[in-house]
Amino acid sequence: MGAEPLVWRARGVEWEVRRTLVMGVLNVTPDSFSDGGRFHDEREAVGRGLQIAEEGADLLDVGGESTRPGSQSVPAEEEWRRIGGVIEAVHRHSAIPISVDTRKPEVARRAIASGAAIVNDVTGLRDPAMAKLVAESGAGAVIMHMRGEPATMQADPRYADVVAEVTAFLAQQLESAVAAGVPREAIVLDPGIGFGKTPAHNEDLLRGLPGIRGLGRPVLVGVSRKSFLATVHPKGDTRRLEASLAAAGFAILQGADIVRVHDVVETVRYVRMLDGLLGRG
Ligand code: HH2
Numbered sequence: 001m002g003a004e005p006l007v008w009r010a011r012g013v014e015w016e017v018r019r020t021l022v023m024g025v026l027n028v029t030p031d032s033f034s035d036g037g038r039f040h041d042e043r044e045a046v047g048r049g050l051q052i053a054e055e056g057a058d059l060l061d062v063g064g065e066s067t068r069p070g071s072q073s074v075p076a077e078e079e080w081r082r083i084g085g086v087i088e089a090v091h092r093h094s095a096i097p098i099s100v101d102t103r104k105p106e107v108a109r110r111a112i113a114s115g116a117a118i119v120n121d122v123t124g125l126r127d128p129a130m131a132k133l134v135a136e137s138g139a140g141a142v143i144m145h146m147r148g149e150p151a152t153m154q155a156d157p158r159y160a161d162v163v164a165e166v167t168a169f170l171a172q173q174l175e176s177a178v179a180a181g182v183p184r185e186a187i188v189l190d191p192g193i194g195f196g197k198t199p200a201h202n203e204d205l206l207r208g209l210p211g212i213r214g215l216g217r218p219v220l221v222g223v224s225r226k227s228f229l230a231t232v233h234p235k236g237d238t239r240r241l242e243a244s245l246a247a248a249g250f251a252i253l254q255g256a257d258i259v260r261v262h263d264v265v266e267t268v269r270y271v272r273m274l275d276g277l278l279g280r281g
């Protein structure tokens with residue numbers, strides 16, 4: 001929250017990040033941890049995507065592969081079959097900027113050709129082909145930290161200093177993306193809450209966001225409905241709305257610029273109030 005707002009530039013989109021941006025989640029998967037199976041049908045998924053835009057989200061994150069703990073990777077063809085038509089249709093009917101949540105360059109390439117402006121890569125552009133694609137296409141990019149692979153990442157994650165290690169990884173991936181030709185202004189950074197982290201690691205990372213923000217790029221945080229929030233909700237309440245809002249609010253106070261959420265209506269109201277009190281926007 002310095003005097004000069006940071007700029008985030010993607011294909012055809014530019015934000016001067018003053019107020020908090022809300023990224024709405026659309027999982028077109030049978031197995032995502034909180035909304036898996038709900039929007040697996042293409043027509044329903046397009047409807048939900050357009051609804052997310054109407055609800056006031058600033059961008060829409062479309063994913064066709066769950067990365068929840070224990071999940072298995074799906075082939076690129078299947079991932080594209082799930083999301084291709086959805087991205088095309090939402091892009092045709094709405095101006096909302098679309099990000100594609102994928103770790104596969106082939107899927108990202110097709111998504112960009114169909115209208116996606118941003119690549120949300122949970123592997124942090126570690127694949128040189130992904131960095132090259134982002135550089136050549138002019139897409140924006142989310143560089144996220146993940147320890148290990150979704151199938152095994154929650155087995156026994158250990159860090160000597162989680163904040164220092166995640167911050168160092170993000171700094172390194174930021175510089176290597178820039179070296180690969182991605183404009184610095186195209187990039188946002190994400191500590192990857194829940195990706196190879198215990199609840200204590202997640203809390204440390206939220207407290208450590210000012211250091212990540214100190215890398216000079218906007219910070220995106222995804223806490224929505226994640227399992228570390230379960231302690232204050234009754235068993236079986238997988239929406240975890242109040243804890244999600246509290247954690248998002250805390251992340252914003254710690255310097256997060258963008259929040260990735262499932263509950264768009266509630267979060268938009270929440271961040272508008274918080275931004276107003278903070279004198280942002
Ligand atoms: N979290 C999830 C997926 N993608 N991308 C970013 N940048 N940051 C996150 O925190 C993040 C993400 C996991 O949540 P969800 O999409 O709801 O579940 P699933 O991976 O099971 O589809």
